[in-house]
Amino acid sequence: MSEFRKTDFHATSYREPTADTSPRPDKAPHSDDALNNASASRGARTSDFARAANEAAHILEPTGDAKAYAIEQQVYARLTGVIDPELGRSIVDMQMVTGIDAQLRPADSDLDRPVQAGPNDDVYDVTIRLELTVSGCPLTEKILSDMQQAVQTYPDAILVPRISVSAMSKEKLSGLVERLRQARRENPFAPKDGSSPDTLIIAVASGKGGVGKSAVAANLAATFAALGYKTAAIDADIYGFSLPGIFGVRSRPTDLDGMLMPVDAWGVKLMSIGMFAGSDQPILWRGPRLQRSLQQFLSDVWWDNPQVMVLDLPPGTGDMSISVAQMLPSARILVVTTPQPSASSIAVRAGLSTLQLPGKVAGVVENMAWYEHNGERLRIFGEGGGARVAQSLTQQVGYPVELLAQLPLDTEIRTVAEAGRPAVLTADGSLADTELARSFVRMARSLWQSQ
Numbered sequence: 455m456s457e458f459r460k461t462d463f464h465a466t467s468y469r470e471p472t473a474d475t476s477p478r479p480d481k482a483p484h485s486d487d488a489l490n491n492a493s494a495s496r497g498a499r500t501s502d503f504a505r506a507a508n509e510a511a512h513i514l515e516p517t518g519d520a521k522a523y524a525i526e527q528q529v530y531a532r533l534t535g536v537i538d539p540e541l542g543r544s545i546v547d548m549q550m551v552t553g554i555d556a557q558l559r560p561a562d563s564d565l566d567r568p569v570q571a572g573p574n575d576d577v578y579d580v581t582i583r584l585e586l587t588v589s590g591c592p593l594t595e596k597i598l599s600d601m602q603q604a605v606q607t608y609p610d611a612i613l614v615p616r617i618s619v620s621a622m623s624k625e626k627l628s629g630l631v632e633r634l635r636q637a638r639r640e641n642p643f644a645p646k647d648g649s650s651p652d653t654l655i656i657a658v659a660s661g662k663g664g665v666g667k668s669a670v671a672a673n674l675a676a677t678f679a680a681l682g683y684k685t686a687a688i689d690a691d692i693y694g695f696s697l698p699g700i701f702g703v704r705s706r707p708t709d710l711d712g713m714l715m716p717v718d719a720w721g722v723k724l725m726s727i728g729m730f731a732g733s734d735q736p737i738l739w740r741g742p743r744l745q746r747s748l749q750q751f752l753s754d755v756w757w758d759n760p761q762v763m764v765l766d767l768p769p770g771t772g773d774m775s776i777s778v779a780q781m782l783p784s785a786r787i788l789v790v791t792t793p794q795p796s797a798s799s800i801a802v803r804a805g806l807s808t809l810q811l812p813g814k815v816a817g818v819v820e821n822m823a824w825y826e827h828n829g830e831r832l833r834i835f836g837e838g839g840g841a842r843v844a845q846s847l848t849q850q851v852g853y854p855v856e857l858l859a860q861l862p863l864d865t866e867i868r869t870v871a872e873a874g875r876p877a878v879l880t881a882d883g884s885l886a887d888t889e890l891a892r893s894f895v896r897m898a899r900s901l902w903q904s905q
C-alpha cells in the first residue's frame with residue numbers, strides 16, 4: 455500500500471448511509487454540572503447575529519410588503535441557529551442560505567391551506583434557497599428538518615416553508631474551505647505556545663492486544679457523546695483498526711476540497727485508516743510514515759474543537775505512542791489491562807511509556823474482571839491485575855494513579871459491538887440502563903473532572 459497521503463484517501467464527495475447510526479434523540483438536559491460548565495467554557499458556539507444581520511442585507515430584498523420583509527428577516531435570524539452537522543457551524547455563517555422570499559398567498563389560491571390556518575390568518579409561502587457543500591449528502595435530511603422546525607411558527611402569520619436545495623459552486627466551496635482552514639490552527643490539539651488545548655485528550659493504551667482496549671475506547675467515546683460532550687475519536691491503531699466496526703461505520707469521510715470531515719457515528723466524530731484501506735489489506739508502516747498518518751489525522755481533518763478526543767492506540771509501546779507523545783503532549787494515558795499477572799506487568803510498561811512523555815497517566819481499567827454466572831462472579835482470568843497496575847504505576851510515576859473501573863466479561867460487549875453499536879448505548883443512541891454503562895459514565899466524569 456502506498457503512503458497515506460491525501461490523495462490516497464479516496465474519500466468520496468458524498469456520504470453513503472452508515473450501517474447503524476440511527477439518529478440519537480435530542481438529549482434531555484441533565485444535571486451534570488461538569489458538563490454544563492464545560493459547555494459554557496468550551497466549544498459551545500453561538501451564531502454571530504450581528505454579522506448575520508449584516509449579511510442578511512445582501513440576501514433579503516425589501517419589497518412593497520412590509521410584513522413579508524419582516525418575515526424574511528425573522529426567518530434569516532432563525533436560520534442562523536441551524537447548524538451544519540459536519541462543519542459544526544451555522545448554515546448562515548457558512549453562506550449556505552442564498553435567498554429567502556416570503557410571499558403572501560392570495561385568498562383565492564388553488565393551494566391547500568395549511569391545516570392550522572384559521573379563516574382569517576395570513577398564509578405566507580417562504581422560499582429558502584439553500585446551497586449545500588456537496589450534493590447527495592444524507593445529512594441534508596437533518597439540515598432540512600432543522601430548517602423546517604426553525605421556520606414553522608410566526609406570531610401573526612402561518613408560514614409554509616419551501617426549501618430549494620442545490621450544491622455550491624466549486625469556487626464557493628474552495629473559498630469556504632479556505633476560510634475554515636484560516637479559522638483553525640495547524641494542529642489544534644497542541645497549541646504552539648505550549649498552552650493546554652481546549653480538548654481533553656485520552657489515549658487508550660494496553661500492554662498487549664486482545665485485552666479490550668478498543669472496546670474501552672469506543673464505549674468511553676460513546677459515553678462522553680451520549681452525556682452531551684462534543685466528542686471525537688481517532689483510531690490510531692493503524693494496523694489493527696477496529697473502531698469503524700464497533701461504530702458500524704461503512705462510509706468514507708467527505709472530502710471538502712482537501713479537508714476531510716470525520717464520520718459521525720453514534721454522536722462521535724470518528725476517523726480511522728480503516729475507512730480508507732480495505733479491511734483485508736495489511737498496513738506495514740513504521741516510524742515516519744506512521745507519524746505522518748497521525749499528523750494528517752490531526753491537521754487535515756475538520757475536528758471543530760471537540761471537548762473530548764479519545765485515541766485508540768495500538769497495543770504495546772511502539773512508534774505510535776511516541777508520535778502521540780510528540781504531537782499530543784497533553785494526551786493522558788488510560789491503561790487497559792486484564793486481571794492476570796502476565797497482562798498486568800505488560801500493562802505497567804505501557805503506562806510507564808508515559809514517563810518519557812509529558813502526558814500523565816489518567817488511570818487504569820481492568821477489563822474482563824469477572825463473569826457473572828447464576829449470580830456468582832467467576833474470576834476466570836484471576837484477579838487483582840488492575841489494582842496491581844494502578845499501584846505499580848503510582849509508585850513509579852510519583853502521583854496517584856487510580857483504578858477507575860473494573861468491567862465484567864460480558865458477551866453483550868462483543869455481540870453488540872459486532873452489530874455496529876458500542877454496548878453502552880441502546881438502539882436509539884441513549885445510554886443503556888446497565889451496570890456497564892454506569893461504569894463508563896463514572897469513568898467519563900472522573901476523567902473530565904481530573905483534568
Ligand SMILES: Nc1ncnc2c1ncn2[C@@H]1O[C@H](COP(=O)(O)OP(=O)(O)OP(=O)(O)O)[C@@H](O)[C@H]1O
Nearest residue numbers: 663664665666667668669694822862863864867868
Ligand atoms: N469485557 C468484555 N467482555 C466480552 N468481550 C469483550 C470484552 N472486552 C472486549 N471484548 C471482546 O474481545 C475482543 C478483543 O477486544 P478489543 O478488540 O477491544 O481488544 P484490543 O485490546 O483493542 O485488541 P487489539 O489491540 O489487538 O485490537 C473483541 O471481540 C471484543 O468485543
